[in-house]
Amino acid sequence: MNPHFDLYPNYLRSFETSFDPQKAFKLQFDIQAMRSYKMIKNDSGKWINTPQVRKEGSLSIHRPDAANGVLKVEQRRFWSTWLDQEPATEQIFKALVSYNQDTIGSLKQWEMTYTTTPILPVKSFKFNALAPLRKAGRVEGNRMITEGVNGALPHEQILDTSLSSLYSLIERIPVIRPERCQLEVLDDLTMRRPGLSLRPVGTETVDVEGQATNLQGWALLGPAMMPMTFWLDDHNRIIAIIGRNLAYTLVSATNI
């Protein structure tokens, strides 16, 4: 069994109804984070330092119109330092992503805002909000151009290969079921991770909410990232994207 499923199985959800990834849709994921350890006694009475998983955010992807490649994305992440603390800070991305309906959903244009917000009160800490950060970018040929923020000059970078994103891959993989390919990913629509490959990793049968569920996987891996695998169920839903320290687990998927 793929080692991904040793940590996150309790967070996977089973979906029975059909879903058409080529129509307009709304997807809602929880972000599960594996962090901190807890000593837990196992069945044989031995204390094991056990990684702890908990929800530390959400990702919603809205594809309002099946006719074009546009996604509305909202990603919220919140966390605290230790498991027994309440979350102290929340980060919010809101974005519009325009992409080509090709194998990897290569990016055309995007706009985003990023805000960091204190959640008060938490222990003895005090916090300050930062002003929202607005960013926009586009791809022209092999050039990625990001628009200036608060009057800064535009910034241009040369791409090695086609540029994709987590969000457009989530839309594309169920439709295309791609063969192995090279790409780079703009992580959080800001951090370039070049030199990556997307590759099929076969199928697994996993117990999801008591049901044996067939999942087909595609791994995204390469330099400057922990491998992540997109898992597609028999009903054309990406039900999880699982990395080593975090996972996006599907909560709802509806055609609209």
Add this chain to the structure above:
Amino acid sequence: MYSTNSLDRRDFIKLAGAATAGSFLTRSFAAPDIQTTRGEDTRPNLLFLHVDQLSYAAISAHGDPFVNTPNLDKFAEQGFNFSKSYSPDPICCPARSCWVTGRYSSEHNVVVNNRPLREELPDYGQWMGQNGYQTVHIGKWHVGRPLHESFQLIPHNTHPQGEYGDNLTALSFESFLTSRNDKRPFFANIGLMNPHDCGNSGRNAQHPFPYRDMLDELPTLPANFDYDLREPEHLKTIHKQSLGMTKAWQEENWRYASWLYYRLVEMVDVNVGYILDTLERSPYHKNTMIILTSDHGDNNTHHRMFFKNNFYDRSVRVPMMVAFPGQLETGIKDDTHLVSGLDIFPTLCDYAEIEAPVVQRGASLRPLLEQADAPWRKEVFAQSNAAGRMVVDEQYKFVRYSDSIVTQLFDLENDPLETKNLSFDSDHQPTCKRLSQAIDTLESTLDNVELPEHMLKGKS
């Protein structure tokens, strides 16, 4: 300009507008915040950018063939790159507490993780704030003092996994830089988490490497994988705990864990590049002095170990790079001078044109950076886990623990991988004695806190 339909576009603008109405850099009142009495304050901005668990050797500019760190490599060429740089205490909280106070762990009280910082010691956030700087902390802190006692701006202070927190730290720095409206110079303490996520690598690497066509890309095992077993008893205990999880491991598991570590190094390299690039394209670049270091390294299979908390070079030797555009020479590789994380506070003060707190155990790097003909230390010291002491001189490293009979002596010049403990060699007894006395001499000058007896016996 946008190829979306108009409804989406309007929605987006509405969403973005609502976000813009948020607060703007409101200040905490807890940290000292004294406006300078001068007119325009032209002192330099100070950016202290730190990563977590990055060994000196684990970047491509330093010759590691298994990792590619273009941004760290580039920064290494933009100023001074010290190769003989040591963590003052190779574990998170103690090392960071040394940075912020300029004092050894035995003095600031944080001898192991999560102990409180000695109350009467000022930290660099407070000090810079009291001396006219706008102070901001973003990212990992992990010092035994609440942040609001130290910094004026704290957009977020917690430390999740670097994998999903470091992007936000970099973006928050960008947000700070592009929206600040303060005539004071800034002191930005920016803490990236990675490659610290390698704390999970052991659990991950217990499985076979899943991408079989990439097996030949796994790092080879280092030449010191089979290490000198004659370790101090204290270190043997740590080593034994570390080896516990690897009992059933094959060579491939070790190499897989190492491969994961290097990916995390590359991951934080991207964030380092984003932060430095953001600064470079800002109006502040020409007047900002930048220090980059790590709190400690990671053994990453060397000596058949992972993690830190020991004095092997992979654990205790860290990058230390300093740049100041237009003010300092570029492309300088300093392979001579012994420097420490204890030097950061006095260096910040020197460039801020203020006195450092009266007692500082490090020294300003400014004479080295400006290539002044000034005397410099011949030995650098570190502590570990309350019981451990290390001294490095121009050739040797000597290690002793208060709860161990066995000591360690390595000839770093002729045995850089620390494969042979020379403390058993009768010819080297004078060196051991000399270096042990150097530790005693230093210790006699320290204002140490009282620690529980069990800690000095290696039990935290």
